Amino acid sequence: MIEINNLTKVFKLNKKQMMEAKTKDPLKRAVDGLSIRANDGEIYGLLGPNGAGKTTTLRCISTLIKPTSGTVSVEGHDVVKESEKVRDIIGFLTSDIKLDENFSVDYMFDFFGRLHKVPRDVLRSRKEELFSYFGISDFSSKKIKELSTGMKQKSAIAVSLVHDPAIVIFDEPTNGLDIITARSVTDYLKKLRDEGRLVLISTHVMSEAQKLCDRVGIIIDGKLAAEGTVPELLALTGTNELEDAFFELYKNKVA
Numbered sequence: 001m002i003e004i005n006n007l008t009k010v011f012k013l014n015k016k017q018m019m020e021a022k023t024k025d026p027l028k029r030a031v032d033g034l035s036i037r038a039n040d041g042e043i044y045g046l047l048g049p050n051g052a053g054k055t056t057t058l059r060c061i062s063t064l065i066k067p068t069s070g071t072v073s074v075e076g077h078d079v080v081k082e083s084e085k086v087r088d089i090i091g092f093l094t095s096d097i098k099l100d101e102n103f104s105v106d107y108m109f110d111f112f113g114r115l116h117k118v119p120r121d122v123l124r125s126r127k128e129e130l131f132s133y134f135g136i137s138d139f140s141s142k143k144i145k146e147l148s149t150g151m152k153q154k155s156a157i158a159v160s161l162v163h164d165p166a167i168v169i170f171d172e173p174t175n176g177l178d179i180i181t182a183r184s185v186t187d188y189l190k191k192l193r194d195e196g197r198l199v200l201i202s203t204h205v206m207s208e209a210q211k212l213c214d215r216v217g218i219i220i221d222g223k224l225a226a227e228g229t230v231p232e233l234l235a236l237t238g239t240n241e242l243e244d245a246f247f248e249l250y251k252n253k254v255a
């Protein structure tokens with residue numbers, strides 16, 4: 001279970017960032033009092049427009065950055081006080097951590113496997129399973145910089161799953177993937193969910209979220225605008241599609 005209580009993350013902006021954001025305020029409240037609970041055995045989707053605070057939230061959960069205030073726990077472990085324990089049980093995929101481009105996927109997979117202390121024979125069979133499922137075997141010995149966007153994304157997904165994590169946190173997992181590859185990724189996420197794992201994703205692809213997520217949390221301006229199952233959100237907004245529900249909520253929040 002992931003439990004987020006009143007999470008706030010404030011970034012201090014430098015002069016250049018202030019100019020880019022066209023603001024005189026040096027403090028950016030990226031996440032603002034967010035509380036969410038995601039349970040084992042479900043796919044939870046964080047939905048929201050660009051800059052809503054999705055990636056920042058996922059980075060706090062994944063121990064890459066520290067909350068300014070509020071608490072986050074993963075299977076009962078506090079992300080600040082027990083960050084190593086949290087890192088052991090999560091698999092994290094993000095668009096801002098790239099695999100080292102001069103190595104092959106094969107090498108990176110083994111490297112992260114050793115880092116997570118995966119026994120050698122287990123590592124070999126995990127590699128066989130994941131490389132074959134995601135069709136990585138054909139290019140596994142090529143340097144990552146020679147791969148296409150989709151090949152890189154599939155590689156990053158396989159590497160993030162090397163230690164068979166109980167909790168999978170994927171920031172926009174199907175970004176840049178064609179529909180066939182995207183489907184293989186979402187099918188894999190369903191398989192992980194059906195095995196009882198917790199899958200937390202961020203996306204702005206509403207049609208994907210509608211089909212994939214057991215529950216969704218809609219984030220606007222760092223705050224939770226609504227949360228529930230897709231049917232609940234449709235009922236709440238009197239709409240038939242998640243995309244329309246999103247627009248309804250967005251209109252009300254921004255207006």
Ligand SMILES: Nc1ncnc2c1ncn2[C@@H]1O[C@H](COP(=O)(O)OP(=O)(O)OP(=O)(O)O)[C@@H](O)[C@H]1O
Nearest residue numbers: 011013028030048049050051052053054055056057
């Ligand atoms: N390291 C940082 N320093 C300063 N500001 C930041 C930093 N990281 C994020 N922000 C700001 O915080 C806000 C939320 O960003 P975040 O990346 O969490 O949004 P997002 O919901 O993931 O958006 P997207 O859909 O575009 O990926 C944005 O205004 C962003 O500019």
Ligand SMILES: [Mg+2]
Nearest residue numbers: 054055056171
């Ligand atoms: Mg993001």
